[in-house]
Amino acid sequence: MRNFACFLGVAAALSACGGGGGGSSDGGGSSPPASTPVAISAANYPVVAQEGLSASMSATDSAGLITGAQVSTDMVALRFARAQLPKLSGWLASAPKLVTGATRTETMMCDNGGNATVTVNDVNNNNAADVGDSFVMVANGCGFGGAVMTGTVSFAITALTGNLDTDVYNASISITLTNVSMASATTNSTANATMTATVISTAANAGSFSLSTANFTESGTRANVAFSRTLSNFNATLTMTPTGGASFSTSLAANGTVTSSLLENRSFTFTTVTPFVTVATQTVPSSGQATVTGANGSKARITVQSAGSVLLELDADGNGTYEASTVRTWSSLT
Numbered sequence: 001m002r003n004f005a006c007f008l009g010v011a012a013a014l015s016a017c018g019g020g021g022g023g024s025s026d027g028g029g030s031s032p033p034a035s036t037p038v039a040i041s042a043a044n045y046p047v048v049a050q051e052g053l054s055a056s057m058s059a060t061d062s063a064g065l066i067t068g069a070q071v072s073t074d075m076v077a078l079r080f081a082r083a084q085l086p087k088l089s090g091w092l093a094s095a096p097k098l099v100t101g102a103t104r105t106e107t108m109m110c111d112n113g114g115n116a117t118v119t120v121n122d123v124n125n126n127n128a129a130d131v132g133d134s135f136v137m138v139a140n141g142c143g144f145g146g147a148v149m150t151g152t153v154s155f156a157i158t159a160l161t162g163n164l165d166t167d168v169y170n171a172s173i174s175i176t177l178t179n180v181s182m183a184s185a186t187t188n189s190t191a192n193a194t195m196t197a198t199v200i201s202t203a204a205n206a207g208s209f210s211l212s213t214a215n216f217t218e219s220g221t222r223a224n225v226a227f228s229r230t231l232s233n234f235n236a237t238l239t240m241t242p243t244g245g246a247s248f249s250t251s252l253a254a255n256g257t258v259t260s261s262l263l264e265n266r267s268f269t270f271t272t273v274t275p276f277v278t279v280a281t282q283t284v285p286s287s288g289q290a291t292v293t294g295a296n297g298s299k300a301r302i303t304v305q306s307a308g309s310v311l312l313e314l315d316a317d318g319n320g321t322y323e324a325s326t327v328r329t330w331s332s333l334t
Contacts (some may be wrong), residue, residue: 035230035259038266040298042324045314047262049302050333052270052292055229056254057334059211059236075218075229077180077191080144081153082211084137085173085197088155089164091120091135093127112143129164129171133157139180147187151180158196167206172198181220189220189227205242210235219261228265232257239275247280252288268294276304284308284330304330 040048058075094106105119116139123132134156139149154176162169174196181190193216201207212235219228234256240248253275259267269292276288288304297318303311308330313322 035257035265035267037293037295038263038268039296039316040268040292040294040300040314041316042314044263045300045316045324046312046326046328048268048292048294049300049310049312051229051258051260051262052268052290053302053333055231055234055258056236056252056270056272056290059231059234059254060209060238060252075191076145076147076182076184076187077149077151077177077189077218078193078195078211078216080139080142080149080180080182081175081177081195082197083144084153084155085199088133088135088157088173089129091118092122092129092133110139110142110144114139114141114143114148116140116142129157129160131157131160144182147182147184149180149182151190152176152178153180154178162201167201167204170198170200172196177216187220187222189218189222191216191218193217203242205240205246205248208237208239210237212236226261228259228261230259230267232259232267234258243280249277249279251275251277252285254290266294268292302333 038044038048055075058078103119103121105117107115107117109115116137118138119136121134122130123134124130135154137153137155139151139153142149156174157171158174159170159172161171164171174194176195177191177193179190179192182188193213195211195213195216198210198212199207213231214233216231216234217228218230219226221227234254236252236254236256239251239253241251242248253272255269255271257267257269259265271291271293273289273291274287276285276290278285285304286306290302292300292302297315299315299318301311301313301315301322303313305311305327310328310330310333312326312328314324315322316324
């Protein structure tokens with residue numbers, strides 16, 4: 001499962017991998033109740049822009065893919081679920097031959113302490129990935145990403161063509177987070193979600209990873225301050241394009257609705273106008289533009305500038321004219 005593991009696994013090891021993958025699909029689950037749109041103003045448009053970018057980057061872990069490190073504790077539960085995807089094939093390969101339809105449970109030690117129990121259902125008992133195979137992982141104080149994880153993550157392979165051990169395949173996997181909690185030095189949070197991950201690989205270093213969700217919710221405390229965030233009808237896709245040798249560029253596009261306690265539990269829609277592109281030799285995007293839209297057509301525009309800077313512009317009255325702007329660093333927004 002070389003390419004599947006490489007594309008979805010630890011970002012620091014990505015440069016040694018041969019290929020990648022993902023696509024687009026609709027996340028499962030019911031949609032949450034509609035929230036009240038936020039009025040985007042001079043007072044809050046940088047915060048709105050930051051919430052939109054942060055959610056989009058975290059959904060695909062593209063900040064980690066680009067920089068090789070993940071320094072934020074934002075949406076760790078989602079990243080924890082994604083980090084398990086490369087392990088699915090290994091869980092199947094190591095399963096003993098059982099009666100068809102039987103399940104097997106084992107306990108795994110986590111790299112940073114704690115453990116997790118994994119129950120594997122290999123529907124046709126062939127020790128290989130097939131449509132219908134499913135997995136339930138229960139984290140028990142499992143150390144991950146500078147946090148301690150507890151809760152249940154369930155996976156099911158819903159579509160598969162090609163071979164996951166090659167450079168050409170297409171896989172869709174449903175993911176359910178049930179009370180997945182994380183605790184770190186500064187943050188405690190619990191997440192629930194139903195999502196779909198789609199991985200498409202067409203050649204070495206060529207493909208995409210997409211994560212969609214009808215409803216992802218996370219709430220808890222950060223620096224002793226309560227917070228919550230909901231992603232609704234949200235889709236983020238990270239595309240890899242080979243640039244010669246083992247290097248590649250990435251392109252991120254995301255769309256959906258974000259509701260945040262930083263905005264008094266009001267919402268905005270995030271729309272990618274031009275994907276955020278990061279070339280092989282850079283650690284931040286060199287181009288890309290998105291908009292966030294709130295109440296009465298109020299809008300903020302996010303445009304990547306050179307040298308890691310981002311131009312934020314405000315159209316508070318929604319008339320198409322941006323009357324205020326500020327420049328921030330990419331790292332401060334993600």
